[in-house]
Amino acid sequence: VVVCADSTVAALYGDQVVASLAAAGLRTHLHTFPSGDASKNLLQLDRIYETLGKHGVGRDGVLLALGGGVTSDLTGFAAGTWMRGIRYVTCPTTLEADVDASVGGKTGINHAGGKNMVGVFHHPQLVAIDPECLKTLPAREMSAGLAESVKHALIRDESFLAWHEEHVAGILAADPHLLSDLIERNLRIKASVVEADEREHGLRAILNFGHTIGHALESWSEYALRHGEAVALGMMAALHLSREAGLDPAIVTRVRAMLAALKLPVATTQPVDIEAVAALTHGDKKAMGGARRWVLLEAIGKPVIRADVADASIHAAIAAVSGSGRQNG
Numbered sequence: 001v002v003v004c005a006d007s008t009v010a011a012l013y014g015d016q017v018v019a020s021l022a023a024a025g026l027r028t029h030l031h032t033f034p035s036g037d038a039s040k041n042l043l044q045l046d047r048i049y050e051t052l053g054k055h056g057v058g059r060d061g062v063l064l065a066l067g068g069g070v071t072s073d074l075t076g077f078a079a080g081t082w083m084r085g086i087r088y089v090t091c092p093t094t095l096e097a098d099v100d101a102s103v104g105g106k107t108g109i110n111h112a113g114g115k116n117m118v119g120v121f122h123h124p125q126l127v128a129i130d131p132e133c134l135k136t137l138p139a140r141e142m143s144a145g146l147a148e149s150v151k152h153a154l155i156r157d158e159s160f161l162a163w164h165e166e167h168v169a170g171i172l173a174a175d176p177h178l179l180s181d182l183i184e185r186n187l188r189i190k191a192s193v194v195e196a197d198e199r200e201h202g203l204r205a206i207l208n209f210g211h212t213i214g215h216a217l218e219s220w221s222e223y224a225l226r227h228g229e230a231v232a233l234g235m236m237a238a239l240h241l242s243r244e245a246g247l248d249p250a251i252v253t254r255v256r257a258m259l260a261a262l263k264l265p266v267a268t269t270q271p272v273d274i275e276a277v278a279a280l281t282h283g284d285k286k287a288m289g290g291a292r293r294w295v296l297l298e299a300i301g302k303p304v305i306r307a308d309v310a311d312a313s314i315h316a317a318i319a320a321v322s323g324s325g326r327q328n329g
């Protein structure tokens with residue numbers, strides 16, 4: 001077993017996991033890499049291959065991703081390509097990975113052409129979630145993970161959206177019962193979508209709600225925005241666009257209030273270069289025949305996929321989340 005963890009998570013939990021596997025009689029090595037999205041690159045992938053080669057890991061080997069979504073994306077891709085695919089396990093330690101990144105089989109790295117540009121579908125054999133790990137997670141990372149939870153509620157389940165509103169304080173205080181419920185409800189939603197359309201020929205694209213402009217903002221910020229923060233902004237922009245698909249404007253106001261309550265940004269702190277961000281949306285992987293496809297909402301739980309969105313509308317949606325440079329909320 002090769003345990004892959006970023007330096008932060010390795011320092012917190014690496015020894016414990018390695019000792020536990022060794023006690024079970026498994027030959028185990030710990031492989032570490034620098035924390036941060038920038039590690040989803042070819043160099044870090046190659047370093048994992050080097051470790052696998054050095055320890056003679058063969059087709060019976062297992063890679064274990066211990067960490068957040070960066071770790072599961074990078075480790076899963078290494079597992080999916082080493083010897084044409086060996087088994088891997090995810091042990092998520094961030095809320096983002098608990099509710100989203102640890103399941104569904106999408107793995108990969110970033111490339112100049114865009115985020116998550118190179119990758120494979122490769123499912124973990126086992127997902128072992130211990131919400132206790134969240135006790136060491138910084139508050140900003142907790143909020144970032146909550147953006148994906150709100151996303152799942154918006155595309156699938158109005159009652160789950162209301163549940164978030166009811167439990168904001170408890171969620172932010174990391175109440176263990178609430179977090180267990182939250183994680184389970186998220187994974188049920190994600191699993192139901194992935195089971196229906198594993199390879200994203202149709203339905204699965206709804207999981208990318210908020211991600212077209214979100215990913216563009218994330219790249220534009222040079223990853224100063226956490227992934228979940230970029231998704232919160234991207235969802236606000238997508239809701240703005242969704243008014244053209246008939247979404248009740250009151251829902252935009254409702255979601256803005258909830259995201260802010262969960263300590264997520266609803267506008268950037270600095271003014272956005274709208275042209276640059278709009279250009280970055282063209283790298284989006286949901287594109288078909290060169291045209292971007294937009295996931296919009298007709299209502300909560302009723303996503304629609306549209307290709308016919310005018311550039312002017314896209315610019316207006318980006319402008320709607322662009323901050324003034326002054327303090328905003």
Ligand SMILES: NC(=O)c1ccc[n+]([C@@H]2O[C@H](COP(=O)([O-])OP(=O)(O)OC[C@H]3O[C@@H](n4cnc5c(N)ncnc54)[C@H](O)[C@@H]3O)[C@@H](O)[C@H]2O)c1
Pocket residue numbers: 006007008009012035036037040067068069070071073093094095096097100101102103104105106107116133134135136137138141144226227228
């Ligand atoms: N494959 C998918 O389906 C999928 C889904 C969602 C997100 N993602 C990807 O996941 C990435 C974002 O994931 P993330 O937000 O988990 O980022 P991350 O993996 O970088 O983790 C965030 C930070 O928290 C630290 N950390 C992790 N666990 C900790 C703990 N328990 N205590 C203290 N610190 C801890 C990490 O060192 C890191 O600095 C993005 O690259 C995104 O594209 C993938």
Ligand SMILES: [Zn+2]
Pocket residue numbers: 100148211227231
């Ligand atoms: Zn995401």
